Amino acid sequence: MLSEEVKKMRLQHMSLVPTEGACKFCGQITAIEVPEDWLDEEKNEYATEMCKCPEADWYRLNKLKKEKGRKRVRSLFERDQSDAVKSFLQAAVELIADEDISSITVKIDDVTKADIKTGSKGGIRVERTDTTKQMEE
Numbered sequence: 822m823l824s825e826e827v828k829k830m831r832l833q834h835m836s837l838v839p840t841e842g843a844c845k846f847c848g849q850i851t852a853i854e855v856p857e858d859w860l861d862e863e864k865n866e867y868a869t870e871m872c873k874c875p876e877a878d879w880y881r882l883n884k885l886k887k888e889k890g891r892k893r894v895r896s897l898f899e900r901d902q903s904d905a906v907k908s909f910l911q912a913a914v915e916l917i918a919d920e921d922i923s924s925i926t927v928k929i930d931d932v933t934k935a936d937i938k939t940g941s942k943g944g945i946r947v948e949r950t951d952t953t954k955q956m957e958e
């Protein structure tokens with residue numbers, strides 16, 4: 822979330838410039854303080870995060886949900902999966918948060934499986950299953 826980034830910058834006493842941004846949904850202009858190098862797109866994104874209209878509310882919650890889901894993918898698959906696998910699973914998180922798909926099961930290899938879906942509390946649930954196989958032939 823950009824609002825969290827700005828909060829951190831403020832705590833670190835980084836210099837911010839006063840400007841304004843427009844909510845992507847209702848167009849409301851909000852006075853904001855952001856780093857000098859931010860583009861209009863980032864300013865508007867930040868203003869949208871700060872806006873109180875219902876669409877922005879929904880957008881903010883959804884964005885938070887995606888960020889948490891992506892973080893879960895990172896923490897569960899960081900140690901042994903490639904960037905390609907992680908970005909695929911993170912893309913799946915986005916689709917599930919946007920309700921384009923309801924769940925996905927990915928068989929990564931013979932041992933590891935990923936299950937991603939909306940959890941009972943509305944967040945993105947990421948599950949990793951590792952099975953060990955023993956076989957003699």
Ligand SMILES: [Zn+2]
Nearest residue numbers: 844847872874
């Ligand atoms: Zn708005």
